[in-house]
Amino acid sequence: xxxxxxxxxxxxxxxxxxxxxxxxxxxxxxxxxxxxxxxxxxxxxxxxxxxxxxxxxxxxxxxxxxxxxxxxxxxxxxxxxxxxxxxxxxxxxxxxxxxxxxxxxxxxxxxxxxxxxxxxxxxxxxxxxxxxxxxxxxxxxxxxxxxxxxxxxxxxxxxxxxxxxxxxxxxxxxxxxxxxxxxxxxxxxxxxxxxxxxxxxxxxxxxxxxxxxxxxxxxxxxxxxxxxxxxxxxxxxxxxxxxxxxxxxxxxxxxxxxxxxxxxxxxxxxxxxxxxxxxxxxxxxxxxxxxxxxxxxxxxxxxxxxxxxxxxxxxxxxxxxxxxxxxxxxxxxxxxxxxxxxxxxxxxxxxxxxxxxxxxxxxxxxxxxxxxxxxxxxxxxxxxxxxxxxxxxxxxxxxxxxxxxxxxxx
Amino acid sequence: xxxxxxxxxxxxxxxxxxxxxxxxxxxxxxxxxxxxxxxxxxxxxxxxxxxxxxxxxxxxxxxxxxxxxxxxxxxxxxxxxxxxxxxxxxxxxxxxxxxxxxxxxxxxxxxxxxxxxxxxxxxxxxxxxxxxxxxxxxxxxxxxxxxxxxxxxxxxxxxxxxxxxxxxxxxxxxxxxxxxxxxxxxxxxxxxxxxxxxxxxxxxxxxxxxxxxxxxxxxxxxxxxxxxxxxxxxxxxxxxxxxxxxxxxxxxxxxxxxxxxxxxxxxxxxxxxxxxxxxxxxxxxxxxxxxxxxxxxxxxxxxxxxxxxxxxxxxxxxxxxxxxxxxxxxxxxxxxxxxxxxxxxxxxxxxxxxxxxxxxxxxxxxxxxxxxxxxxxxxxxxxxxxxxxxxxxxxxxxxxxxxxxxxxxxxxxxxxxxxxxxxxxxxxxxxxxxxxxxxxxxxxxxxxxxxxxxxxxxxxxxxxxxxxxxxxx
Numbered sequence: 001x002x003x004x005x006x007x008x009x010x011x012x013x014x015x016x017x018x019x020x021x022x023x024x025x026x027x028x029x030x031x032x033x034x035x036x037x038x039x040x041x042x043x044x045x046x047x048x049x050x051x052x053x054x055x056x057x058x059x060x061x062x063x064x065x066x067x068x069x070x071x072x073x074x075x076x077x078x079x080x081x082x083x084x085x086x087x088x089x090x091x092x093x094x095x096x097x098x099x100x101x102x103x104x105x106x107x108x109x110x111x112x113x114x115x116x117x118x119x120x121x122x123x124x125x126x127x128x129x130x131x132x133x134x135x136x137x138x139x140x141x142x143x144x145x146x147x148x149x150x151x152x153x154x155x156x157x158x159x160x161x162x163x164x165x166x167x168x169x170x171x172x173x174x175x176x177x178x179x180x181x182x183x184x185x186x187x188x189x190x191x192x193x194x195x196x197x198x199x200x201x202x203x204x205x206x207x208x209x210x211x212x213x214x215x216x217x218x219x220x221x222x223x224x225x226x227x228x229x230x231x232x233x234x235x236x237x238x239x240x241x242x243x244x245x246x247x248x249x250x251x252x253x254x255x256x257x258x259x260x261x262x263x264x265x266x267x268x269x270x271x272x273x274x275x276x277x278x279x280x281x282x283x284x285x286x287x288x289x290x291x292x293x294x295x296x297x298x299x300x301x302x303x304x305x306x307x308x309x310x311x312x313x314x315x316x317x318x319x320x321x322x323x324x325x326x327x328x329x330x331x332x333x334x335x336x337x338x339x340x341x342x343x344x345x346x347x348x349x350x351x352x353x354x355x356x357x358x359x360x361x362x363x364x365x366x367x368x369x370x371x372x373x374x375x376x377x378x379x380x381x382x383x384x385x386x387x388x389x390x391x392x393x394x395x396x397x398x399x400x401x402x403x404x405x406x407x408x409x410x
Numbered sequence: 411x412x413x414x415x416x417x418x419x420x421x422x423x424x425x426x427x428x429x430x431x432x433x434x435x436x437x438x439x440x441x442x443x444x445x446x447x448x449x450x451x452x453x454x455x456x457x458x459x460x461x462x463x464x465x466x467x468x469x470x471x472x473x474x475x476x477x478x479x480x481x482x483x484x485x486x487x488x489x490x491x492x493x494x495x496x497x498x499x500x501x502x503x504x505x506x507x508x509x510x511x512x513x514x515x516x517x518x519x520x521x522x523x524x525x526x527x528x529x530x531x532x533x534x535x536x537x538x539x540x541x542x543x544x545x546x547x548x549x550x551x552x553x554x555x556x557x558x559x560x561x562x563x564x565x566x567x568x569x570x571x572x573x574x575x576x577x578x579x580x581x582x583x584x585x586x587x588x589x590x591x592x593x594x595x596x597x598x599x600x601x602x603x604x605x606x607x608x609x610x611x612x613x614x615x616x617x618x619x620x621x622x623x624x625x626x627x628x629x630x631x632x633x634x635x636x637x638x639x640x641x642x643x644x645x646x647x648x649x650x651x652x653x654x655x656x657x658x659x660x661x662x663x664x665x666x667x668x669x670x671x672x673x674x675x676x677x678x679x680x681x682x683x684x685x686x687x688x689x690x691x692x693x694x695x696x697x698x699x700x701x702x703x704x705x706x707x708x709x710x711x712x713x714x715x716x717x718x719x720x721x722x723x724x725x726x727x728x729x730x731x732x733x734x735x736x737x738x739x740x741x742x743x744x745x746x747x748x749x750x751x752x753x754x755x756x757x758x759x760x761x762x763x764x765x766x767x768x769x770x771x772x773x774x775x776x777x778x779x780x781x782x783x784x785x786x787x788x789x790x791x792x793x794x795x796x797x798x799x800x801x802x803x804x805x806x807x808x809x810x811x812x813x814x815x816x817x818x819x820x821x822x823x824x825x826x827x828x829x830x831x832x833x834x835x836x837x838x839x840x841x842x843x844x845x846x847x848x849x850x851x852x853x854x855x856x857x858x859x860x861x862x863x864x865x866x867x868x869x870x871x872x873x874x875x876x877x878x879x880x881x882x883x
Contacts, residue, residue: 007614014618032569040570046533049644050634051619052652054626061619071678079677080670099608100615102549102574103537104567175710184681188701191713195739244711247779248739260623261659267667274624296779351509358508365510 004086010096012086016066016077017112019262020169021225021255023047023058025107025142028164028220037138039101041108041164045142048105059110059144060100064088064126068114072171072182073268074230074259077114081264087116090129097133101141108142108164109133115148123151123159130162142220147197149190156193157217160200164220165252168193170245173238177231181268194249197222201250221252228282229259229275235307236300239285243296246289256282281308288315291346292339311401316342319379320397326379327387330361343375375400412437413456415445416489418583419561419594422481426474428459429493435463439497444489469496473506479521482528484557488520527556531563534638535578538603546589548575552600553641558582561594568592577601609643616644622655623662693722696803700773705796708774708789713738718769718804725882726766727810728752729801731819731852732789738775743768748854752816755853755868759875767808771823772797794823802843811882813841814875817852825849836874848881850874 004012030042047056065087066077076083088096097109111129115122126145133139145163147156160166168190172178175187197218204217224245226238233241242254258274265271285308288294292315302317303309309317319326319342328337330352338349351369355361363385367373378390378399390396414428425444432442437460443452469477477492485491495513498505505511509518537549549571555563564578564585571587578585584595630648639645690696697717703709716733719742736746744752753763772793777784789797801823805813815821818831824847825839831849838846851871856864 007611010611010614011618014615018619018621033572034569036573038571038573040566044529046529047633048533049616049642050630051616051621052627052630052648052655053621053624054629055621056633057616057619060615062615069677069681071674071681080674082668082671096611100612102547102571103539103606103608103612104532104535104551104571105612175704186702188709188714192741195713195741199739243779244784247777247782247784248711248713250782258624260621261662263662263665264668265662265666271663271666276624276626355508355510358504358510361510368512368515369509 006092006096009086009088009092010062012084013063013066013088014061016063016083016114017061017110019076019257019260020061020110020112020146021055021257022144022167022223022253023056023061023110024144024165024220024223024253025058026220027252028142029216031140033138033140037140038098039108039139039141041140041142046107048107057105058107059142060097060106060108061110061112062088062093062096064093064111064113064122064129065116066114067116069117070115070182070184072185073266074171074181074227074262076262076264078266080266083264090125090132093129094132094137097141098137098139101139106141108139108144110144110146112146113148119148119150120152120155123148123155127155127158127162130159134162144220147193149185149193151193153196156196157200160197160204160217161215163218165222166197166218167223167225168197169225170241171225171227172231173226173228173233173241174231177233181230191248194222194224194245194251198249222249223251223253223255225255225257227259228256228279229272230269234300234305235278235282235285236297237306238282239289239296239300242286243289254286256286277310278308281310281314285314288318293336294318294340312397313342315340316375316400323391323396326391327381328379329381330366331356331383341376341379343372343377343379345370411452411454411456412442412459413445413452414442414459414489415447415449418447418596421561422478425481425489425492426477429496430467431459431462432493433467433496433500434465435460436465436497436500439490439494442490442493444486444493446486449486465500467496467500468503469499470503470506473499476517476521478562479524480517482524482557482559482562483520485520491517491520524557524559524562528559528563528566530635530638531555531559532566534634534642535567536609536642537576538606538609540577540604543575546573546575548577550577550579550601550603552579552603554581554638556637560585564592613644613647617647617651620651622651622658625652625655627652690803693804693807696800696807700800703773703800705799706774706793708772708776708793711777712774714741715773716741716743716770716775717773718767718808719743720767721764722767722808724766724808725811726761726878727805727808727813728766728768728816729813729820729824730768730770730816731854732770732772732793733775734786734854735775735777735784743770748852748857751853751857751868755872756875759872759879761875761879767804767810769801769804771801771820773800789819791822791828794819798823805841805843805845810845812878813845813847814878815847815849817855820852821847821849835870836877846881848874848878 024045026045028041032040045058047058049057067085068077069079071078071080100106111126113122113126130143130145143163144165145159147166147168149168170190171182178185178187200217204214207213245251245254256279258276258279260274261271285299288299299314299318300306302321308314328341338344338352348370360383363382378387378396416424480488480492505514531553535551535553537551540548540550542548560580560582568587575588579601581597583597586593690699700715700717703715716737734746737743756763772789776787776789778787813824815824822828824841826842834849838848841847851867856867859867
């Protein structure tokens with residue numbers, strides 16, 4: 001095989017990395033290069049570019065190598081795929097990261113890898129790259145390392161010292177589908193790795209008896225990803241799994257990735273059109289669980305199938321299914337109830353709570369403060385607005401749902 | 411009419427000084443015009459600023475922060491608006507904390523637009539490497555923001571790229587950094603930026619990280635508005651990427667599933683050795699089988715199987731209910747609050763932890779998620795029945811002379827008797843598989859009891875453990 005150029009390798013190993021949705025670069029410790037080194041981090045993340053698939057580019061997201069000994073049916077890099085293979089040397093990854101960084105193209109590096117030889121070997125190489133960036137080059141930017149499940153806890157502990165974020169993908173919402181589609185992976189060891197990361201983060205927060213703070217461990221927390229649409233799990237199943245993961249491992253995010261056809265597909269999975277709307281609704285539902293006080297079954301039970309309504313957003317769907325709780329008096333309702341009004345976001349609710357201490361709130365005030373009144377109308381009462389029979393009207397859903405389309409034959 | 415001309419740079423501080431002086435004389439906002447260096451002179455001439463008056467002028471931190479952002483807006487009326495807000499705040503400061511106030515709303519919207527523009531500047535400036543002028547590497551960029559934000563937008567780059575020289579040129583002016591402070595200069599024509607090989611690599615990355623099977627151009631355009639495209643090298647590729655996407659997706663469909671390369675089955679066969687599921691002979695074998703246990707549904711939500719721990723040859727076995735949150739994370743029994751209480755009480759009763767085998771009746775954690783916490787749930791009868799397979803194996807291999815059942819679940823798992831615990835506590839009952847079982851409280855019960863009842867229960871637990879030690883002595 002001819003020697004591949006850096007450009008060839010970059011093409012192969014970024015193509016191989018695109019199925020990982022996470023690109024967050026926020027929420028880590030504040031630091032910058034005025035005291036030496038290069039780079040800065042902390043505060044909100046920055047998305048430096050967007051591709052036409054609607055995903056942002058914040059980090060250089062690449063695989064160290066796409067050689068892999070595992071055979072996960074949904075993955076383009078599985079051992080049984082005929083995809084072109086390549087491998088970066090650690091120096092090449094470091095060089096690409098720093099040169100892109102200096103040109104202000106990225107916030108840092110998101111490094112993942114196929115599993116070569118053994119999980120420990122792979123994880124060890126990834127930790128080495130992170131160490132080179134941090135120690136040899138004084139890199140203060142963001143580093144996200146994908147933790148290889150089954151790697152030894154020692155290596156995970158080292159990774160946490162150099163990385164801002166660690167992540168392990170649960171891959172599929174149900175254990176049975178993972179065992180079926182990714183037989184080399186084991187759900188219990190994936191979860192055990194997440195538990196290790198959580199315990200590592202907690203241990204790094206405790207001061208020793210001398211008051212000394214231990215070194216920071218993955219200060220931007222951990223996240224995970226689930227593929228949506230590759231198995232039979234319903235949205236309630238998916239959201240329940242997310243709720244378990246958030247509560248168990250203090251995850252910052254669960255990413256949902258619509259199962260997308262890959263070149264060189266496995267016969268085990270259909271080449272479907274990626275369910276992008278379903279993915280979008282799941283993200284909305286996830287937000288409702290984390291910031292609006294909803295729980296998974298509540299959101300999921302709005303529809304008897306256990307799946308989210310694709311035509312209207314999950315908060316609206318919940319409100320339509322629970323109309324007895326509406327309309328809400330904006331002047332008096334507690335925060336928890338205001339958060340449940342469709343068209344009111346967390347910021348709007350914050351503004352309402354502040355503003356109603358200053359005086360009477362009218363329709364136009366809410367409009368100005370960012371409320372989407374076209375959605376909120378049937379669910380609120382104001383001094384100059386009452387929904388009357390609208391709240392309970394039979395045609396309410398039709399007001400919001402897009403007009404029905406004739407099914408395409410093709 | 412009073413005319414205040416603000417300089418090109420250091421504008422906000424100049425406005426602040428002028429506004430403070432004017433407000434101290436309570437000059438109404440209608441009497442002042444604010445000008446930039448490029449504003450043509452007034453047709454009818456203008457009055458100079460009057461000397462400061464003697465009214466006190468106050469501004470909150472929040473107002474100054476808001477004003478600093480609004481000052482970066484391109485709207486020529488911004489200075490006047492800010493001065494109006496400052497004057498109004500002298501009489502009634504409350505409007506500044508009322509989101510429903512129209513004036514605050516307008517200023518907040520302007521500030522938001524400026525913040526967004528600054529954010530986009532931090533995102534979309536693209537440096538090209540320039541020939542160095544010394545030991546430090548040098549980079550330059552041309553950027554066209556929507557608002558005059560050069561001064562508030564560039565300190566970010568000085569913090570981030572402290573070890574390199576850089577130049578950011580905009581239609582508003584240029585910012586130059588060489589390691590000390592940022593120097594701002596009048597606008598210059600767009601500089602010629604040399605070709606940079608890393609930009610080619612960047613385009614390679616951009617084209618390959620794109621997934622042609624998911625097209626969401628609206629999401630892209632709303633976050634990367636077209637007005638910024640002309641200075642972003644990668645956006646040139648977008649039309650071709652979009653045009654080619656349907657063909658690539660169709661090609662994937664047409665190609666369908668592929669045949670695995672010849673070496674793949676060998677690797678897979680080596681990795682996928684069937685685990686040994688014959689009846690285990692040793693505790694280690696049992697533990698590794700239990701780690702894969704799917705006998706009940708608890709394994710789906712719990713992290714891992716929590717196997718017993720301690721001395722496998724001990725004469726004494728302690729059985730609790732099920733692992734809790736901490737045990738589930740650590741994979742070890744009795745490490746949470748109840749476990750720590752048990753260890754303390756064992757020490758007081760003269761029982762060293764390594765002189766017993768500690769385990770649970772159910773080996774997976776059962777919980778309901780509540781936000782960021784997991785609330786413990788008592789396992790059902792079915793969980794106990796399924797998990798008894800492992801408990802029985804453990805009992806056969808450890809072969810204790812006495813088993814202590816901590817709490818009702820353990821008592822049921824060991825004896826099959828579900829009657830209330832209070833009359834049975836402190837007594838010895840026969841286990842289902844023979845052998846004596848001493849029944850006592852679970853330490854977590856003691857943690858849940860009200861303070862007036864907990865000490866009594868704790869001393870009963872301690873006494874029972876001491877009795878267990880005597881019984882196996």
